[in-house]
Amino acid sequence: MSLFEIYDLTVEYSDGTESLQGVTMNIEANEVTCLIGPAGGGKSTFLRVLNRLNDLADVKKVSGKVMFKDMNLLDPKIDVIDLRRRIGMVFARPLPLPLSLYENVAYGLRTAGERSKAKLDRAVEQALRQAQLWDEVYDRLDAPASRLSGGQQQRLCLARTLSLEPEVVLLDEPTSALDPISTAKIESSILELKERYTFIVAPHSIQQAGRIADHVAFFLQGELVEYQPASEIFTRPRDKRTEDYLQGRFG
Amino acid sequence: MNHNDFNKLYPRRTGLLTPRNMEKAGYAGLTVLTILTVLPIIAVVIYILVQGAPAISPSFIFDMPRDGMRAGGIWPAIVGTIYLTVGTAIFSVPLGIGAAIYLAEYAPDNRVTQMIRIAIINLSGIPSVVYGLFGLGLFVLFLKFGSSILAASLTLSIMTLPVIISTTEEALRAVPHAFRVVSISLGATRWETIRRIVLPQALPGIVTGVILGLERAAGETAPILFTGAAFFLPRLPQSPLDPTMALPYHLFVISTQVPGMPVQIQYGTVLVLLVFVLGMNLIATWIRSRARARRQW
Numbered sequence: 001m002s003l004f005e006i007y008d009l010t011v012e013y014s015d016g017t018e019s020l021q022g023v024t025m026n027i028e029a030n031e032v033t034c035l036i037g038p039a040g041g042g043k044s045t046f047l048r049v050l051n052r053l054n055d056l057a058d059v060k061k062v063s064g065k066v067m068f069k070d071m072n073l074l075d076p077k078i079d080v081i082d083l084r085r086r087i088g089m090v091f092a093r094p095l096p097l098p099l100s101l102y103e104n105v106a107y108g109l110r111t112a113g114e115r116s117k118a119k120l121d122r123a124v125e126q127a128l129r130q131a132q133l134w135d136e137v138y139d140r141l142d143a144p145a146s147r148l149s150g151g152q153q154q155r156l157c158l159a160r161t162l163s164l165e166p167e168v169v170l171l172d173e174p175t176s177a178l179d180p181i182s183t184a185k186i187e188s189s190i191l192e193l194k195e196r197y198t199f200i201v202a203p204h205s206i207q208q209a210g211r212i213a214d215h216v217a218f219f220l221q222g223e224l225v226e227y228q229p230a231s232e233i234f235t236r237p238r239d240k241r242t243e244d245y246l247q248g249r250f251g
Numbered sequence: 252m253n254h255n256d257f258n259k260l261y262p263r264r265t266g267l268l269t270p271r272n273m274e275k276a277g278y279a280g281l282t283v284l285t286i287l288t289v290l291p292i293i294a295v296v297i298y299i300l301v302q303g304a305p306a307i308s309p310s311f312i313f314d315m316p317r318d319g320m321r322a323g324g325i326w327p328a329i330v331g332t333i334y335l336t337v338g339t340a341i342f343s344v345p346l347g348i349g350a351a352i353y354l355a356e357y358a359p360d361n362r363v364t365q366m367i368r369i370a371i372i373n374l375s376g377i378p379s380v381v382y383g384l385f386g387l388g389l390f391v392l393f394l395k396f397g398s399s400i401l402a403a404s405l406t407l408s409i410m411t412l413p414v415i416i417s418t419t420e421e422a423l424r425a426v427p428h429a430f431r432v433v434s435i436s437l438g439a440t441r442w443e444t445i446r447r448i449v450l451p452q453a454l455p456g457i458v459t460g461v462i463l464g465l466e467r468a469a470g471e472t473a474p475i476l477f478t479g480a481a482f483f484l485p486r487l488p489q490s491p492l493d494p495t496m497a498l499p500y501h502l503f504v505i506s507t508q509v510p511g512m513p514v515q516i517q518y519g520t521v522l523v524l525l526v527f528v529l530g531m532n533l534i535a536t537w538i539r540s541r542a543r544a545r546r547q548w
């Protein structure tokens with residue numbers, strides 16, 4: 001059984017945009033699945049379905065079936081709080097909360113009710129190490145997070161998501177605003193951690209997908225055009241449109 | 252393009268009207284305008300200080316009025332204004348902040364909430380005497396609170412609420428939406444997000460709104476005129492259902508209703524009211540600057 005089994009997923013925004021149309025795919029655990037495609041293809045919408053952040057957006061209609069283990073994520077009655085602790089998200093822009101470094105990383109655990117200072121300390125250190133930020137910040141955990149550089153802030157955001165030890169980490173163009181060094185650190189974190197987590201990433205370039213992906217899904221205007229193991233899709237794309245996109249002929 | 256070509260294409264302007272000189276002139280002009288607006292305020296404060304300061308003494312502050320208020324102190328008016336301000340705060344601050352949180356964070360964006368918002372904005376434009384009459388009808392007569400601190404505080408609260416609601420709502424809306432999304436993506440509820448992220452960020456703006464509202468309440472005469480203000484009382488109010496003296500009304504009384512009133516006492520009273528209101532302002536500034544120093548973005 002796959003971790004996610006998605007069947008005929010359709011999402012319509014209240015302005016009438018059908019940003020996903022009949023998407024059917026399975027996503028495997030402990031892999032890096034990349035969603036590629038030109039702007040407006042529906043990659044962000046897809047990611048937000050998986051942790052129900054679309055509840056905050058102007059969505060009119062969601063239909064189909066999205067099974068995460070034995071839970072249907074489209075069921076309005078599921079515990080979304082618990083879901084978001086199990087499926088975390090990192091956004092395109094580094095978005096530290098207006099708190100200290102430490103409190104940023106501890107935020108999720110604190111809201112989950114963790115009081116023990118020792119446990120929080122340990123979780124914060126582990127998450128910061130996993131995001132490859134610990135060595136740069138261990139001596140100023142009480143400083144405001146806004147003082148970090150953009151690349152450090154984004155790694156802080158990754159650590160903040162990892163601190164809850166989620167099962168799945170969604171990353172929506174996590175390196176689109178970053179320098180090459182921070183980008184490389186985030187990519188290597190992903191590769192090192194995929195033993196423990198499942199990553200679903202909208203990479204900011206095809207090259208990035210090439211460096212990290214096990215599976216690649218190509219979205220075009222809400223349609224899932226092709227979904228293949230990375231080695232397949234990059235060498236032998238089946239669909240003409242995928243080939244055109246990979247060769248930079250549009251988007 | 253090398254630098255010489257650039258200068259040929261865009262020759263430097265010379266003479267009096269160079270951009271640099273215009274910038275200087277504009278700056279000077281704005282400085283003068285600023286000083287002009289602040290000057291009258293400073294003049295008023297200095298005038299009141301000079302006229303009122305000789306009246307100030309411990310007995311002026313802490314004694315009861317004597318000789319038909321022509322001598323003695325203004326203690327009951329000071330105490331009354333404190334009671335009324337605190338009373339107003341008790342009702343209007345939780346209610347106003349609560350309503351603003353609802354409007355900014357929970358209310359759906361539809362016709363009804365738009366109407367509520369328009370109503371609130373219009374309420375803050377209503378003359379205060381109208382609130383006074385409303386309070387007389389509702390609290391003093393209908394609810395039978397009589398002319399009392401309770402009725403006056405409730406009346407002042409209704410007048411203050413729109414200010415608190417709209418400034419608080421604005422302060423909440425100024426907090427970037429992205430913080431809310433991030434917090435919720437980490438498994439926080441809406442309320443946890445508001446309490447842990449949004450409210451602390453909005454605090455300086457909220458405090459400003461609250462103090463602005465309460466200041467207006469502390470200085471108003473018309474709303475308490477029919478609802479709780481007393482011309483003269485021989486003793487301090489004993490319960491919220493007693494009427495009370497209050498600084499602004501006392502000022503009105505000793506300025507217009509009592510013949511042979513020493514000018515000193517009038518200005519002394521003005522000075523006390525001014526210090527009271529400025530003191531609130533100072534507290535607000537202090538809280539704001541502390542919050543800003545702790546702000547982390």
Ligand SMILES: Nc1ncnc2c1ncn2[C@@H]1O[C@H](COP(=O)(O)OP(=O)(O)OP(=O)(O)O)[C@@H](O)[C@H]1O
Nearest residue numbers: 013017019038039040041042043044045046057058
């Ligand atoms: N909140 C929203 N309200 C209305 N329409 C939206 C909203 N968010 C996205 N859309 C629309 O849905 C479609 C898919 O958008 P989405 O952001 O999912 O694409 P994307 O693949 O992530 O694009 P990009 O590469 O630019 O990030 C677009 O047509 C977009 O305009």
Ligand SMILES: [Mg+2]
Nearest residue numbers: 043044045172
């Ligand atoms: Mg996107």
